[in-house]
Amino acid sequence: MFMAISAPGVTKPGSETTQPTSLLDLFPTLLELSRLPRRPELEGVSLVPLLRDPDFRLERSAVVTSHYGVNFAVRSHR
Numbered sequence: 001m002f003m004a005i006s007a008p009g010v011t012k013p014g015s016e017t018t019q020p021t022s023l024l025d026l027f028p029t030l031l032e033l034s035r036l037p038r039r040p041e042l043e044g045v046s047l048v049p050l051l052r053d054p055d056f057r058l059e060r061s062a063v064v065t066s067h068y069g070v071n072f073a074v075r076s077h078r
Contacts, residue, residue: 020062020075
């Protein structure tokens with residue numbers, strides 16, 4: 001799976017990372033980029049540190065589901 005985010009003034013042109021991410025991370029990331037308050041009930045984490053530095057290491061795994069309740073996958077550094 002591939003996710004592309006470009007944030008003017010935050011991301012470096014052509015930067016890439018192999019860190020595991022999830023769509024759950026998209027809303028917390030947009031909140032931080034918009035300078036809106038963090039919402040503690042959200043399960044995802046902001047990817048802004050990763051956008052600033054593609055070598056930043058997220059210390060967590062990403063769970064992916066497909067066909068609700070049928071297929072599950074876990075992506076991690078390993």
